[in-house]
Amino acid sequence: xxxxxxxxxxxxxxxxxxxxxxxxxxVTDLTSLADYFVICTGSSTTQINALCGAVEEKLELxxxxxxxxxxxxxxxxxxxxxxxxxxxxxxxSEAREFYGLERLWNDGKPLELADLTAGV
Numbered sequence: 001x002x003x004x005x006x007x008x009x010x011x012x013x014x015x016x017x018x019x020x021x022x023x024x025x026x027v028t029d030l031t032s033l034a035d036y037f038v039i040c041t042g043s044s045t046t047q048i049n050a051l052c053g054a055v056e057e058k059l060e061l062x063x064x065x066x067x068x069x070x071x072x073x074x075x076x077x078x079x080x081x082x083x084x085x086x087x088x089x090x091x092x093s094e095a096r097e098f099y100g101l102e103r104l105w106n107d108g109k110p111l112e113l114a115d116l117t118a119g120v
Contacts, residue, residue, distance in 0.1 A: 004026070007086050008024070037108070045076025
């Protein structure tokens, strides 16, 4: 499965758990950290954990991938799932605004919402 397909699967998993403001940004040409960042907002610690669980489950079942690293718990305000070619960030709204990843990676190529709903 390609990194783009994995990013779309992750976005679908987040959408399925009512994640807010889901963004997928291609950063292949900007960094060696990953090919795609998926960014999402959760409304509570419980939802943030459910969102991350949904991503982990979907990527393991459909792509055979487990995260290389999970970090950030930070009192439930931010969780990062690192899949190597894909990094998923799930924030509460205050942390998302504070870290401003969309601003930091604004030279990246955002995927259109239609790409997220297209068949994988």
